[in-house]
Amino acid sequence: MTLLEVQDLNVHFPTGEGTVHASRNISFRLQPGEVLGLVGETGSGKSVIGQAIIRLLPSSAQVSGHIYFSGQDLTGLSESSIHALRGCSISLIPQNPSGALNPVMMNGQQIAEIFETQGTQRKTAVETSWELLAAVGLVPAERIAREYPHQLSGGMRQRLTTSIAIARGSTKLIIADEPTKGLDYHARETTARLLREISTEKHAALLLITHDLYLAEHICDRIAVLYAGEIVEIGYAEQIFSKPIHPYTQALMKAIPKNGLVPLAGQSPSLMALPEGCAFMDRCERQTEKCHQEHPLMTQENIDGGVRCHHPYCA
Amino acid sequence: MPSPVLCVTGLSKSYGHGNIFSGISFVVEKGATLGLFGLSGSGKSTLGRCIVRLEQPTAGVVTMLGYDLFSLGSKKLRELRPSFQMIFQHPEISLNPSMTLAESVAEPLMVHKELKQDEALNYIRSLISKVGLRDEHLARYPHQLSGGEVQRAVLARIFSLKPKLVVADEPTSMLDVSVQAQVLRLMQDLQKETGVSYVFISHDPDVMSVMCDHVLWIDDGTGVLFDRSEFVDRVRTQSR
Numbered sequence: 001m002t003l004l005e006v007q008d009l010n011v012h013f014p015t016g017e018g019t020v021h022a023s024r025n026i027s028f029r030l031q032p033g034e035v036l037g038l039v040g041e042t043g044s045g046k047s048v049i050g051q052a053i054i055r056l057l058p059s060s061a062q063v064s065g066h067i068y069f070s071g072q073d074l075t076g077l078s079e080s081s082i083h084a085l086r087g088c089s090i091s092l093i094p095q096n097p098s099g100a101l102n103p104v105m106m107n108g109q110q111i112a113e114i115f116e117t118q119g120t121q122r123k124t125a126v127e128t129s130w131e132l133l134a135a136v137g138l139v140p141a142e143r144i145a146r147e148y149p150h151q152l153s154g155g156m157r158q159r160l161t162t163s164i165a166i167a168r169g170s171t172k173l174i175i176a177d178e179p180t181k182g183l184d185y186h187a188r189e190t191t192a193r194l195l196r197e198i199s200t201e202k203h204a205a206l207l208l209i210t211h212d213l214y215l216a217e218h219i220c221d222r223i224a225v226l227y228a229g230e231i232v233e234i235g236y237a238e239q240i241f242s243k244p245i246h247p248y249t250q251a252l253m254k255a256i257p258k259n260g261l262v263p264l265a266g267q268s269p270s271l272m273a274l275p276e277g278c279a280f281m282d283r284c285e286r287q288t289e290k291c292h293q294e295h296p297l298m299t300q301e302n303i304d305g306g307v308r309c310h311h312p313y314c315a
Numbered sequence: 316m317p318s319p320v321l322c323v324t325g326l327s328k329s330y331g332h333g334n335i336f337s338g339i340s341f342v343v344e345k346g347a348t349l350g351l352f353g354l355s356g357s358g359k360s361t362l363g364r365c366i367v368r369l370e371q372p373t374a375g376v377v378t379m380l381g382y383d384l385f386s387l388g389s390k391k392l393r394e395l396r397p398s399f400q401m402i403f404q405h406p407e408i409s410l411n412p413s414m415t416l417a418e419s420v421a422e423p424l425m426v427h428k429e430l431k432q433d434e435a436l437n438y439i440r441s442l443i444s445k446v447g448l449r450d451e452h453l454a455r456y457p458h459q460l461s462g463g464e465v466q467r468a469v470l471a472r473i474f475s476l477k478p479k480l481v482v483a484d485e486p487t488s489m490l491d492v493s494v495q496a497q498v499l500r501l502m503q504d505l506q507k508e509t510g511v512s513y514v515f516i517s518h519d520p521d522v523m524s525v526m527c528d529h530v531l532w533i534d535d536g537t538g539v540l541f542d543r544s545e546f547v548d549r550v551r552t553q554s555r
Binding site: 041154183184187251252255256257258261262264 | 354355356461462463488491492493494495496497499500518519520521522524525
């Protein structure tokens with residue numbers, strides 16, 4: 001059974017200068033235990049999708065569409081029902097761990113408080129926190145538990161927020177928002193391994209929101225590529241990396257240093273003034289008259305894959 | 316044979332709690348790029364700051380364009396400053412937030428060549444268009460621009476002084492992949508055109524192997540020099 005189904009999700013932010021169309025026409029499915037990468041550059045609307053699922057968007061956001069989690073539509077749930085899911089069946093590993101952790105609370109306590117608020121005895125809660133720290137490789141756990149976030153490296157802080165996210169053990173869906181941002185290559189690899197292990201061990205699905213293509217290539221089963229708030233291509237990771245068919249995905253792959261470091265000219269359109277036709281057309285070498293007039297739709301023939309382009313590079 | 320642009324000999328830096336690095340030596344020739352590679356906290360940024368005399372090393376000698384950098388008097392140092400420049404990691408805080416891009420880009424020439432702002436902008440017109448900045452960018456403030464745009468403005472600012480050596484401290488680690496490619500390609504083009512030498516600091520092995528002829532791998536406070544293919548091999552064996 002499908003664990004998560006996002007159907008035609010749109011998120012808009014009205015501002016004084018106009019409406020920001022942050023995410024548009026987003027649809028995808030996630031199976032239990034699957035790792036799906038939402039890959040896109042700054043401002044492509046990927047973080048907004050994660051926040052919409054767990055309902056942490058600011059109140060100014062206008063959301064339409066449906067988000068089914070285990071068959072239940074999250075968009076219609078009351079605040080108390082969604083609150084009960086957060087940190088329990090759905091966990092968020094937030095962007096920027098340094099900002100997400102309480103700087104004046106000891107590392108162990110940041111985990112232990114989750115259990116204490118549920119009425120667990122302090123001693124048990126503390127011991128559980130040690131186990132969880134050790135499980136993400138933060139050892140010696142008893143010492144690290146007594147330290148503070150500023151005493152940890154960026155990679156270790158990422159592990160700590162990860163262990164908080166999975167602390168309650170009943171997680172079915174983990175949303176990881178830019179887990180490798182600002183990490184060096186070594187910490188990036190260990191984070192990748194940790195996320196993959198957790199998802200396998202707990203049989204939890206992972207929605208990986210990232211602009212780190214290395215990470216996406218190494219741990220995702222499927223990848224959705226976002227551009228200007230829309231999914232432009234979705235498919236199996238292997239296929240996206242070896243045979244991308246959307247012109248933007250191709251350009252993105254060619255910009256990777258080891259694939260030639262070919263720059264993509266121009267920049268993404270403003271999310272306040274999107275063109276009528278294809279959002280990528282100004283930077284696309286395959287553009288035609290049709291691209292200017294008609295907004296391309298996602299192809300529908302395959303449930304796991306598709307492309308939003310009038311002239312894809314496909315067979 | 317011409318003398319190298321930069322020669323670092325036995326450079327060490329320690330703070331109160333111990334050595335950051337010690338006994339670092341390397342040479343950068345004209346038009347070449349040397350990489351400084353290491354994990355977070357390995358001291359590569361501190362080393363970069365010592366090379367341009369933003370920080371005082373504990374021991375060792377930096378010979379910049381034939382001059383012993385740390386024994387230069389302030390007058391001579393000021394004269395030499397334009398020829399060695401630094402690009403910082405965070406584009407969003409590299410420029411003065413209360414100055415428009417035009418003011419920031421013109422500033423170095425106004426300071427070092429005593430030009431007026433419009434004279435300075437005129438003088439570097441072709442450089443400004445080469446880095447892809449248009450009038451609409453120049454009128455804006457840093458917070459109104461993307462990281463890539465600011466980093467290109469930083470390049471225009473630095474290259475207006477015709478530097479001989481640029482220390483680039485993770486210039487693209489905060490940028491998206493496609494923007495990273497734009498900025499790095501631009502750095503390569505500018506190098507071909509002007510013969511500038513780079514000291515390129517990064518923790519990304521892929522970027523390193525594209526940009527650098529040689530890489531100094533800093534680990535545990537000491538540096539080991541690799542050429543490009545040795546570096547690629549070493550990264551591959553380490554990541555297993």
